[in-house]
Structures are given as C-alpha cells and as structure tokens.
Amino acid sequence: MGVRFYLQGLIYKYRQNEMRRKVFGLEYEVRYRDQVGTWGEVEFKKQIIWLPMDCLDGPRDLTEWHELVHCIEFAYGWDLGEPMVDQLATAIHAILRDNEL
Numbered sequence: 208m209g210v211r212f213y214l215q216g217l218i219y220k221y222r223q224n225e226m227r228r229k230v231f232g233l234e235y236e237v238r239y240r241d242q243v244g245t246w247g248e249v250e251f252k253k254q255i256i257w258l259p260m261d262c263l264d265g266p267r268d269l270t271e272w273h274e275l276v277h278c279i280e281f282a283y284g285w286d287l288g289e290p291m292v293d294q295l296a297t298a299i300h301a302i303l304r305d306n307e308l
C-alpha cells in the first residue's frame with residue numbers, strides 16, 4: 208500500500224464523519240470518491256453529494272458550493288444551467304472567504 212493511498216484513506220475516514228448538509232429541509236450526505244471525469248455530482252434521489260477525494264481544500268470547498276447551488280436549484284425547481292451555477296458558487300464562496308463568514 209502506497210503512502211498516497213494510505214493518506215487518502217485517513218482523509219476519507221476523517222471526512223466521512225463530518226459531512227451532512229441541510230438545504231431547505233433536505234439533508235444530503237457528503238461522500239468522497241476518486242474523480243471519475245467530473246469534479247462533483249449530486250444524486251438527488253439518494254440525497255448524496257459526491258466530492259473528489261483527491262482535492263485541495265480550496266477547490267474542494269468551491270466544488271462543494273457548486274453542488275450546493277445545484278441543491279438549491281433542485282429545491283426551487285430552477286434550471287440555471289452550468290455557467291450560472293458556477294458563477295453563483297464562485298460568488299458565494301468568495302463572499303464567505305472575503306468576509307470570514
């Protein structure tokens with residue numbers, strides 16, 4: 208077993224404990240997996256947000272916000288499209304970071 212694989216396992220265990228996100232009454236479980244051609248994904252029926260395991264904190268948070276905006280979009284029945292989802296996620300992420308919220 209390589210060091211990288213071992214560390215990923217530790218990160219995975221750590222992250223497994225922490226991650227549930229509520230979005231307008233729906234509770235999503237956040238899970239991590241190796242990237243498979245995409246950064247993140249939401250399985251709405253199972254209420255799972257998938258994030259890449261092998262990712263730095265900054266990009267990971269931004270990816271999480273991207274998926275959370277998809278959850279908001281789902282809750283309201285909107286169809287924003289990927290560019291708008293990405294812009295909203297980037298804006299929310301920046302406001303939270305710049306104001307230390």
Ligand SMILES: [Zn+2]
Pocket residue numbers: 273277289292
């Ligand atoms: Zn998306």
